Amino acid sequence: MIAFHNRLDELDQVRAWLTGSRRWVALTGPAGIGKSVLQAELAYRLGEDFDRVLFGSFEGDVPPADVYAELLRQLGVAEDDIPVGDPARIALIRRECAGSRVLVVLDDVRVAGQFTGLLPALKGCAVLLSCRQKLEALAFHGFAELRLAEFSEDAAVEMVSSMIERAGEPAEVRELVEVCGRLPLALRAAAAYLHAWSEVPLREYIARIRRDGAGGLEVDGEKPVEAILRVTFTELSPAAADACRLLAFLPGTRFGLFTVTELLGLEEAARDAVLRELERAFVLQREQTRFSWHRLTAQYAESVARAYLVELPAEIVRIQTGIVEGHARRTIALAKALYSQRELEGPLAVEIPAAEVTAEVARRELDADAVTLREMQALAQRLGRGELIWQVSHALCRWYYDTNRYEELVDTRRFALSVTEDPLARMVLLNELGHGYEGLGRPAEATAAFEDSLTPARELRHPRYLAACLEGLGLAAEQSTHYAKADALLAEAEETATGPTRPRSLALYAMHRGRIARKAGDPHTAAAKLDEAKSRFADADTGNLARIRLERARVHRALGERTEAETAYRDALDQLIAAKIPDKQEEAQTELDDLRRELDEQR
Known part of the structure; x- marks a missing residue:
């Protein structure tokens, strides 16, 4: 039996169900999460609580009739006495189990039809099945469901450390756990290899997994994680498989709904059907309007996609370019819908109309997609699309500020500044960087950024940004308690402000000056x-x-x-x-x- 690690709470919970009032239990979760291992451990430990423990496996798409026949053999029915046809076999299972305490273990269930026909024969039995699909039939037929998750970091480190028996490498072990995504099967494969080949440096092995993903996790020439992922992907519909190949080119492992929508290019009903299928197979996990997938799943999907396009490297670049361009355009459109009165700089801001959604919907979509913004910028940098980086960063400036994401505001401005020399872009970004530092309460750095922005603002004769720089310098002076200087700078900003946003700018400057006057001891x-x-x-x-x-x-x-x-x-x-x-x-x-x-x- 495979060594059992960590799932003690889950073991106690299932044991309490099976020996108590909840006699039918399902272990669910993605491939490699440890369902079969926990199932085997439970069957072993519960042996004394039952007269018989029967095992049936649907691995390899075994027909239900064959599983029923195997259960009858374990019940002692001679081969010649096993009837033909599912109804007769089910009826005989019912008779053979009657009056006995029986635990029936069914492994690797994928569709409801594999087990629901058997349930009438198991009314008096305990049933423990494992399933790597989300099936409504489980709740419909009264199963208690335990959905397994990845190990915690500490539990994963404990498991690997106990198997490899290496001393003095705690940081490397934690890094190994991270690249395996805390997936039990991946951890077990990695630990088994390192136990057998103790001379292999951990750092070298970690680099291999980072590069090759599941393909780097070998046990005696076999690749168990890659094998189960291959089965999972093979069972997907063509539309879902195509979606995985496209999602593989998204940077990172998390993405928002509108990114998925733009990428897949499907009508809403077709998109939702594909996403539901991927959720059902535990390929994707959903949290409201966000999605994520396991890092090894994402790497495997990318390897499949690249093999699919092996003769078309230019096609890969085309797909990735389409991804970052589509994301940039949609992000700017949402920002314009959220802040309809804000003037944006850059050619995309002129070209792209506001998204036809309410401000509340725009904010919700931007919040949901925040997880992919940095990854998209990194991908745009690799593709040499610096102009997209600064325009998206600029469009989202006020959203960062209003949602108190000051650290992100500063980081994204600094990143965008590193990839553009355009004077207009630098003027805009330096001004926004100053506001980020101001939000973080760092007046010296804010002042430096605003002063750096003043130069291109004057060279470009851009009064709106000149006024914005003066406003920023005034706010930095306020934070440094130089109230007279702050008021003078804001008064100059009032005189400089022009354009359609001048009324709101004047309102802001008046509010700032009122606050500064109060701090300076002039309440009237x-x-x-x-x-x-x-x-x-x-x-x-x-x-x-x-x-x-x-x-x-x-x-x-x-x-x-x-x-x-x-x-x-x-x-x-x-x-x-x-x-x-x-x-x-x-x-x-x-x-x-x-x-x-x-x-x-x-x-």
């Missing part, structure tokens, strides 16, 4: 500038209106108007909650609690 000027800002913002700009209400509460408090301040804080809290600005919510709640304590003491 602060109140006037905040009221000006409120009158300039559109009603739809709920986030900034909520921020203004919070600042107004602080002004009331600075003026000693505590009752008015309490009302303003309550209003600000409601508005901040509605606008989903958690950091400001926390600030408002803390300040309101402090104010209420002051009022209680006063009373």
Whole structure:
């Protein structure tokens, strides 16, 4: 029997079901996850709890009739007495099992028809089956389902370490676990090889798996992980297999629904059918509108795709170029739908119309696809498409800022700056980099980025970005508590701002100047500038209106108007909650609690 590792909690759970009220249990999960190993261990440990343990396997697409015949042989029925035809064999199984405590173990079930016909004969029996497909029939017939997952990192390290018996290489063992994706079969294959060939350096073996994926996991010339993946892919429909070959060219192992939609080019019903089939086979895992697949599955799919296109290397480049171009266009279209009033720079922003979706849908799609943005940029770099990188980064600037992704905002600007020398692109990206540093509370770096952006803004005679740089420098000066300098820079920005976005820019500058005046100890000027800002913002700009209400509460408090301040804080809290600005919510709640304590003491 294969050495058993780690699944002790799962073993206890299934044992409790099988010996308790839940007599039919299904172990489910992708190929290589350890269903058969756990199943065998359970059958061994439960032997004393049953009069008989029967085994049937559908591996290799064995017909149900053959499995029924094998069960009858294990029940002691002579070969000549095994009837012909499924109904007769099922009836005989029922009679032979009657009055006995029987555990029936069915391995490698793939379709409902393989086991549902047998169930009437097993009413009084315990049934333990393993299945590598998501089957509705399991719940329909009352099975308790235990879906197995990859090992935790610590459990995987413990398993590998116990098998290879090497000392002093903990970091390498953890790296090996990572490249195997914590898949039990892959870990067992890797550990078995390293146990037999102890002279092979771990670092060298890890590099082989990184390069070859499942193909690098050999045991005595066999490739067990690659073999089970081949079976899984062979059983897919042509449409699902084609989808896997295309998905293989996506960078990384996670992707959003709109990326999949653009890549597959299918109508919604056909797309959903393909995705459902891949989920059913545990090739893909879904989390709301995100998808992922195991790293070894992704590598295997890519190897299949490259073999499929072995004579067409140019076709691979064409597919990858189509992927990054399609992703860039869709991302910019969503950004324009989310921020319809924002002016974007670059030829794609001029060419691509806003996506025909609501702002809420656009935000949801961008949030879901955030996992693939960096991988897409890396792929675009490999393809020499730097112009796509900076335009996508620029389109998403405000989304990064509004969702407090300041680290990502800074990282993506720096990456985009490394692949473009275009003066317009550098002006835009340096300005946005400054705002990222400002969001992280790093005023010195923000100031440097804004000053670097000023030069191309002046050379290009771009007043809107000149004003934006002045705004950024003003905010950096505010963070450094240089309030007079900050106000002067924002006043200059007000005079410089032009274009269709000038009204909103003036509203922003007034809001900033009101906040700075309050910090500088001038609440009356602060109140006037905040009221000006409120009158300039559109009603739809709920986030900034909520921020203004919070600042107004602080002004009331600075003026000693505590009752008015309490009302303003309550209003600000409601508005901040509605606008989903958690950091400001926390600030408002803390300040309101402090104010209420002051009022209680006063009373």
